[in-house]
Amino acid sequence: MLSEVIKKMKKKHEININPKVLEYIDKGITGSTKKAYRSDWEDFEKFCKIKKYQPLPAKYETIGEYLVYLSDDKKRKPSTIERRISAILRKHRMNQHPLDTKHKFIRPTLEGIKVNKGTKTTKSKPISIVILKKMIDSVNVDDIRSIRDKSLILIGYIGAFRRSELVNLDYEDIEEFDTEGLIIYIKKSKTDQKSEGKKILIPHSENEKYCPVKKLQQWIEVSQIRTGPLFRKINKSNLIQETRLSDKVVALIVKEYLVNAGFDPKQYAGHSLRRGFATSAALAGATLEEIKRTTRHKSDKIVQEYLDDAALVRKNAAKKLGL
Numbered sequence: 123m124l125s126e127v128i129k130k131m132k133k134k135h136e137i138n139i140n141p142k143v144l145e146y147i148d149k150g151i152t153g154s155t156k157k158a159y160r161s162d163w164e165d166f167e168k169f170c171k172i173k174k175y176q177p178l179p180a181k182y183e184t185i186g187e188y189l190v191y192l193s194d195d196k197k198r199k200p201s202t203i204e205r206r207i208s209a210i211l212r213k214h215r216m217n218q219h220p221l222d223t224k225h226k227f228i229r230p231t232l233e234g235i236k237v238n239k240g241t242k243t244t245k246s247k248p249i250s251i252v253i254l255k256k257m258i259d260s261v262n263v264d265d266i267r268s269i270r271d272k273s274l275i276l277i278g279y280i281g282a283f284r285r286s287e288l289v290n291l292d293y294e295d296i297e298e299f300d301t302e303g304l305i306i307y308i309k310k311s312k313t314d315q316k317s318e319g320k321k322i323l324i325p326h327s328e329n330e331k332y333c334p335v336k337k338l339q340q341w342i343e344v345s346q347i348r349t350g351p352l353f354r355k356i357n358k359s360n361l362i363q364e365t366r367l368s369d370k371v372v373a374l375i376v377k378e379y380l381v382n383a384g385f386d387p388k389q390y391a392g393h394s395l396r397r398g399f400a401t402s403a404a405l406a407g408a409t410l411e412e413i414k415r416t417t418r419h420k421s422d423k424i425v426q427e428y429l430d431d432a433a434l435v436r437k438n439a440a441k442k443l444g445l
Contacts, residue, residue, distance in 0.1 A: 154286075179219035184225030185210060191233045195364040200236045207232060215375055246391035249376075249398030253385065253445035254279055258380035266344055267356050271375050273341040274353050277396065278332035278372070280324055281306060282417040285369035291352040293342070302326070308418075317374050322420055329393045400425065404432035 152350040166188060175184045185207070192203045194434045207228065214221050223229055249257070257275065261268050277286050289309050303325040310319070327333035341347075347354070351366035373392030380387045396417065403413050410425050421427050 156205050156230040158205060159212060163213050165206065166210055166254075171233045178217060179214060180210070182225050182228045185221075186231050188229075189231050189235060193239065196239075200232075200239050204232060204233060210400050212259060244396045246397065247389045248401040249279070249380075249394045251388065251398075251402050253380075253383065254398065255332055256383040256385075257379040260384075266360055266362065267428040268354065268430050269337070269344055270353065271379065273334070273337040274367075274372065274375060275305075275379060276337050277324060277330065278376075278395040279399055280327075280334045281322055282396045283308075284396060287373055289351075289353060292307055293349050294353055295352070296338075304338065322416060322418075354392070375419045397428075400428040404428045405435060407436075 149192070157275055164181075167177050169175075169188050170180070170184065173184075173187070175181070177184075188210075189203065189207070192198055192206060211221055211223060211228075221228065250257055250415065254275070258272055274288065278285075282287075290309065291306065295309065297305045297307055303323055305321055305323055308320045308322065322333050323357060324338075326335050330336050345354070345362050349360075350364070353367045355363040355365050357363060357370075369392065376395060377387035378391050378392065400413055400417055403416070410422060410429060413419075413425050413428065416420070417425065
């Protein structure tokens with residue numbers, strides 16, 4: 123995709139550009155975002171092909187009509203429509219056709235769609251401490267697969283890991299085991315695109331059955347992993363593979379344990395571990411800064427939502443009525 127952009131630029135003699143410039147621009151965007159942008163642009167191209175419009179450079183009227191087309195689908199979220207526009211703007215910018223984002227057929231039209239559709243989003247439910255324990259209790263066997271899965275779930279929960287962070291952990295990222303717990307080094311995350319890294323502490327739990335440190339130690343012992351990916355695939359013969367798990371598999375494992383514990387998996391996702399930690403921490407009285415230190419959120423807004431949800435329970439006036 124990047125090479126095509128460079129070739130087009132050279133062919134049109136629009137600019138004598140060093141390929142490294144676009145390469146670094148491209149590296150500033152995560153793989154998942156690039157994939158989403160590619161899919162979004164392809165959708166816009168299909169729309170233009172059907173309507174016999176030119177996609178690049180596109181007229182503002184074409185983009186406005188595309189926005190209306192997207193908004194007609196009642197199930198399509200405003201956030202998805204906004205990302206589609208971002209993909210179109212980026213494609214034009216990369217091809218030296220910058221667009222005015224404030225044009226009436228772009229930003230004002232998008233804002234009007236948000237008002238019409240509403241911006242409320244359906245989020246996956248958080249996994250509470252009670253549910254977490256039931257998930258771990260739901261599998262009584264202690265074989266290689268269950269040891270890996272329980273370690274994955276507990277570490278993912280207590281460390282408030284994103285799925286991508288969790289599957290990218292290597293054995294070398296565990297810096298030390300000490301009396302307080304273990305320290306895990308996160309090399310790169312969604313909010314750390316410069317790869318500066320972040321250390322987090324995974325503390326011991328009083329109950330060894332739910333202790334993330336003990337479970338991880340147990341997984342390392344039985345797997346004999348001493349280098350490379352920490353959470354790996356296990357084949358049908360229960361042999362540990364060299365390749366790391368995918369983020370999709372993490373979500374499947376979480377849902378499997380929810381089903382075992384008697385919960386509806388459709389209401390939860392892999393992200394429910396992270397949401398569960400933040401919500402449970404807020405309920406336990408943790409401050410915004412304390413939660414951010416573990417979750418690694420850059421913005422206060424999202425963490426404040428967890429605190430507000432907790433306040434609905436902890437500071438509910440109706441609970442004081444004694445009915």
